[in-house]
Amino acid sequence: MLQLDDLRLRQGDFRLTANWTLAEGDRLALIGPSGAGKSTLLAAIAGFLRPDSGALRWNGADLTAEPPARRPVAMLFQDQNLFPHLSILRNVGLGIRPDLRLNAAQRAQALAALERVGLGGMAERLPGSLSGGQQSRAALARVLVQDRPLLLLDEPFSALGPALRAEMLDLVTALLDETGGTLIMVSHAPEDARRIGGLLSLVDEGHAAAPVPGGEAFANPSPGLRRYLG
Numbered sequence: 001m002l003q004l005d006d007l008r009l010r011q012g013d014f015r016l017t018a019n020w021t022l023a024e025g026d027r028l029a030l031i032g033p034s035g036a037g038k039s040t041l042l043a044a045i046a047g048f049l050r051p052d053s054g055a056l057r058w059n060g061a062d063l064t065a066e067p068p069a070r071r072p073v074a075m076l077f078q079d080q081n082l083f084p085h086l087s088i089l090r091n092v093g094l095g096i097r098p099d100l101r102l103n104a105a106q107r108a109q110a111l112a113a114l115e116r117v118g119l120g121g122m123a124e125r126l127p128g129s130l131s132g133g134q135q136s137r138a139a140l141a142r143v144l145v146q147d148r149p150l151l152l153l154d155e156p157f158s159a160l161g162p163a164l165r166a167e168m169l170d171l172v173t174a175l176l177d178e179t180g181g182t183l184i185m186v187s188h189a190p191e192d193a194r195r196i197g198g199l200l201s202l203v204d205e206g207h208a209a210a211p212v213p214g215g216e217a218f219a220n221p222s223p224g225l226r227r228y229l230g
């Protein structure tokens with residue numbers, strides 16, 4: 001379980017509060033206006049931003065002072081962070097060992113992850129020779145080999161068209177079904193939240209609301225959500 005315990009965050013003059021929990025295996029979409037603090041909240045969960053006050057816990061363990069690498073978190077950013085001069089196998093291998101000294105089992109693990117995301121046979125290709133969707137798949141394979149229980153996605157597929165984005169979200173949810181992982185995803189698109197079929201938190205007016213089932217939230221939107229949806 002992820003606990004955001006009276007969390008208070010600050011970036012310059014901007015402030016955000018959150019006070020809720022997420023059960024293991026939950027899928028949460030964070031939606032809200034531009035600049036409302038969605039990425040700020042993800043950064044705090046990932047450990048890139050230290051809260052002003054409050055605590056972050058994972059299954060009871062206090063993460064608040066833990067550095068990013070020691071958190072149970074894998075994160076996928078909008079720009080995918082693939083290194084252009086490394087094959088996609090080596091890009092995925094970075095998720096296992098940053099010095100890339102992979103033994104045979106680790107190399108096999110990276111190849112299996114590529115296979116799982118539909119890139120079997122493309123291991124030696126450079127990212128620049130792949131389509132946008134294939135690059136997203138490679139980035140997802142790197143997240144997969146990190147084997148962390150909490151996956152954070154910060155608009156990772158926003159450069160893709162709607163059909164490809166839906167395909168990637170379906171792949172993510174299929175992978176989570178297999179691993180039992182927990183997902184927090186930032187998105188501007190309400191249809192993305194519907195696609196992952198989980199919980200929804202509206203981030204607005206300095207506050208990240210407690211997650212509610214997305215279906216209910218869309219069927220009976222709060223005034224804030226109605227404003228956001230337009």
Ligand SMILES: Nc1ncnc2c1ncn2[C@@H]1O[C@H](COP(=O)(O)OP(=O)(O)OP(=O)(O)O)[C@@H](O)[C@H]1O
Nearest residue numbers: 011012013014032033034035036037038039040041
């Ligand atoms: N490093 C920083 N220093 C000062 N202020 C910052 C910094 N990073 C973000 N902010 C401010 O924090 C607020 C929240 O930004 P954040 O990126 O979390 O919003 P967001 O909801 O993710 O926006 P978007 O949907 O546009 O990506 C904004 O007002 C932004 O200007």
